[in-house]
Amino acid sequence: MNFKDYIRIIPDYPQPGIRFKDITTLTNNGQVYAQAIEAIKQAVADKQIDLVAGPEARGFIVGAPLAVSLGVGFVPIRKSGKLPGEVIEASYDLEYGKDKLAMHKDAIKPGQRILIADDLLATGGTIATTINLIRQLGGEVVGAAFLIELGYLDGRSKLDGIDVFSLMTY
Ligand SMILES: O=P(O)(O)OC[C@H]1O[C@H](OP(=O)(O)OP(=O)(O)O)[C@H](O)[C@@H]1O
Numbered sequence: 001m002n003f004k005d006y007i008r009i010i011p012d013y014p015q016p017g018i019r020f021k022d023i024t025t026l027t028n029n030g031q032v033y034a035q036a037i038e039a040i041k042q043a044v045a046d047k048q049i050d051l052v053a054g055p056e057a058r059g060f061i062v063g064a065p066l067a068v069s070l071g072v073g074f075v076p077i078r079k080s081g082k083l084p085g086e087v088i089e090a091s092y093d094l095e096y097g098k099d100k101l102a103m104h105k106d107a108i109k110p111g112q113r114i115l116i117a118d119d120l121l122a123t124g125g126t127i128a129t130t131i132n133l134i135r136q137l138g139g140e141v142v143g144a145a146f147l148i149e150l151g152y153l154d155g156r157s158k159l160d161g162i163d164v165f166s167l168m169t170y
């Protein structure tokens, strides 16, 4: 399976100079979507994962089916102002802009083994922030898994030696 055949590249979105990798053309296809999640599952199967955590919004598209497939729970990491309970928050920079992420304080118990999932690793700002939030709650980040990695932005170098798996690299 060449998963890249199902990724649509849209030039100059959301800003001039950005080549946007659109995953909706992959997730539109049930069989390809299922195979992509299965491939990530196989890659992380030996990690004794307690929970999968994924950042809003596209992290939910990868993280939730992965969690169900692994038989573990899913922790949504949301943009600021969306979670109803007590939260911790952190700001970060993106390839195109700035944002703030939040997690429920009781979402993770100290010592739990957390796999982070997202659609795409670009500068690594989102995942570095996610790692920081999970660690503040005492979680152990055992890896990070993506459909796509933009190797030319070197997001990996921000991820503090964490084991990174990506299904496709550009
Ligand atoms: O590695 P980084 O430079 O941090 O960029 C990657 C992040 O950017 C995108 O999310 P975005 O914030 O655009 O939000 P969305 O998922 O709600 O579309 C993407 O889904 C990743 O989470």
Ligand SMILES: Nc1ncnc2[nH]cnc12
Pocket (backbone or CB within 6 Å): 018, 019, 020, 021, 022, 095, 096, 120, 122, 123
């Ligand atoms: N080039 C890109 N395509 C899709 N999502 C992104 N998030 C950050 N950079 C991106």
